[in-house]
Amino acid sequence: MSQFLWVEDFEEKKSVKPYTDFVFGELLQDVKSEQRPTNKEEMRLFLEKKGVFLELTFTDGLEFIYDPENLLKVDYIILDVRLVIEESADEDNEHLPNILKYYEKEDDPRAALKIVAGYQLYVELVINLGFPKEHILLCSNHANHLQSLADAFDKAKMRLPKIPTKEETDKAYVRNWVKQCRENPYSVLRRGILNMLDDIETNNLNLTEPFEKDESVNKDTFLEGLRFMLSSHRIPPNKTRQHLYKTLCDYLTKYFDIFSPKDHLYKEKYKGSSIQKEYFIPAYFVRNWVAHNILNNIKSKFSEQDVGFLFILVMKAMFNYSESSDKFKLLYDYPFVENTELQDCLVSLHNNCRRHLIVPQYETEIFELIRLRGEKKKNPQQISTEDFVALMYVSFLFSCVRIEPEIQTADEGLKYEINWNYLIDYQGDGLFEFLKSIAYHRLKERNF
Numbered sequence: 001m002s003q004f005l006w007v008e009d010f011e012e013k014k015s016v017k018p019y020t021d022f023v024f025g026e027l028l029q030d031v032k033s034e035q036r037p038t039n040k041e042e043m044r045l046f047l048e049k050k051g052v053f054l055e056l057t058f059t060d061g062l063e064f065i066y067d068p069e070n071l072l073k074v075d076y077i078i079l080d081v082r083l084v085i086e087e088s089a090d091e092d093n094e095h096l097p098n099i100l101k102y103y104e105k106e107d108d109p110r111a112a113l114k115i116v117a118g119y120q121l122y123v124e125l126v127i128n129l130g131f132p133k134e135h136i137l138l139c140s141n142h143a144n145h146l147q148s149l150a151d152a153f154d155k156a157k158m159r160l161p162k163i164p165t166k167e168e169t170d171k172a173y174v175r176n177w178v179k180q181c182r183e184n185p186y187s188v189l190r191r192g193i194l195n196m197l198d199d200i201e202t203n204n205l206n207l208t209e210p211f212e213k214d215e216s217v218n219k220d221t222f223l224e225g226l227r228f229m230l231s232s233h234r235i236p237p238n239k240t241r242q243h244l245y246k247t248l249c250d251y252l253t254k255y256f257d258i259f260s261p262k263d264h265l266y267k268e269k270y271k272g273s274s275i276q277k278e279y280f281i282p283a284y285f286v287r288n289w290v291a292h293n294i295l296n297n298i299k300s301k302f303s304e305q306d307v308g309f310l311f312i313l314v315m316k317a318m319f320n321y322s323e324s325s326d327k328f329k330l331l332y333d334y335p336f337v338e339n340t341e342l343q344d345c346l347v348s349l350h351n352n353c354r355r356h357l358i359v360p361q362y363e364t365e366i367f368e369l370i371r372l373r374g375e376k377k378k379n380p381q382q383i384s385t386e387d388f389v390a391l392m393y394v395s396f397l398f399s400c401v402r403i404e405p406e407i408q409t410a411d412e413g414l415k416y417e418i419n420w421n422y423l424i425d426y427q428g429d430g431l432f433e434f435l436k437s438i439a440y441h442r443l444k445e446r447n448f
Helices: 017-024 040-048 058-065 068-072 096-103 109-114 117-128 143-155 168-183 185-202 209-214 219-229 238-258 281-291 304-319 325-331 339-354 366-372 388-398 430-445
Strands: 004-007 052-055 076-080 136-139 401-409 416-424
Touching: 004 017, 004 058, 004 168, 017 040, 017 168, 040 052, 052 058, 058 068, 058 096, 058 117, 076 117, 076 168, 096 109, 096 117, 109 117, 117 136, 117 143, 136 168, 168 185, 185 219, 185 304, 185 325, 209 238, 209 304, 219 238, 238 281, 238 304, 281 304, 281 366, 281 388, 304 325, 304 388, 304 430, 325 430, 339 366, 339 388, 339 430, 366 388, 388 430
Parallel strands: 004 052, 004 076, 076 136
Antiparallel strands: 401 416
16 A cells, blocks of 8 residues: 655654544544544554554654655655644754755844744755645645645745645545555555565565576566656656556566476476476466567557556565465455366366467467467467457466367267366465456457
8 A cells, every 4th residue: 555654743642543634533533532542642652553653743854755765655645734843853853954045134043934844844855855735635724724834835836736724624635645655656666566565675585496596587677677667756647557567567577488388388397496386387477478569559558457467466476475365465355266267267278379370280289379369370360469468367276177088089080179177276375366356357348
């Protein structure tokens, strides 16, 4: 889910729960009111577990936003307008003295800054740090603070954003803003990827054998490259988002060139690797389609759900990382899939994959059929409108079955036909069940 920075001093309130509930009530529904902390420091620790970083003074907020690692942790920011400024803060904070110079014509620069402190953080974020203003919500404790704020924006020749107050009339607006930000598909995808990369580095997970020995991947370079592509907090416009997603898919799968049918990738674990084939095969196919530049057709558009799915597969294959479902759960809200449902689906998918292919009758192995649908000579009628993103999911689902031929011979003994039996045969784990449900329902949604 998306993560927030919240700069709020609570104005010496005895309990911090009312303001916290006002802003993040939707986020805290799973925790009973009596179980929520009442003091500031306990609330900081409590909210951090929910993806909200709480800072209690202007200078603490200033230090947070000027720390690149901290700023990368958050997707959206909520700023109180009036904030505490400690008396000795300018001795410890390198940025505060320069900010106070803007207010030196006032009788009391600190007092003048205090009443518009949230505005000053807004300026630092938008002007100096390039943080998107659409990702910031200024929220005032009292309506009578708004005139000072309006004057500050006017002097800076900046457009005054909508600034709700912490009064009951604005409660729905604030909560809705938080909800929309928290559930924004791109933000959820970006945050999930960045948090998984942090986990991999924090836990010092090593590359799995195929990528450490056969391919000799530079782990640090690979992870930093992903971070670089997602370093901007700004949500890409629809016109350029597909380009970003396909660039990500290209980058994620570039080391899967080492696999091929000759390695028996379709049938077994790759060269004795401990990772099941279902985590390798879809990435191998995507790599093949990227390399042949056929993912650009009109049907093969990636959504945030599709990119997240591929990312989870790649992290499992490359780092044996399985703790993915919580980080992306807001992208996927699908019911469990029964094996009988899956079996019916697989039979239909196998028939679908055989259509339009110019292949000898014996080439009926399902993964080979999927590969051939990406070859122009074998699939001339459909390749320009093929849904290769759907085929990524198909290849994942077929990895969990054993396909057995049933040969029937005609009376004269010269003719025979082959029927394929699909037997659900896999050692299920939590990650596989999570991904199986995604693959099944995404295929339904893509009308494949």
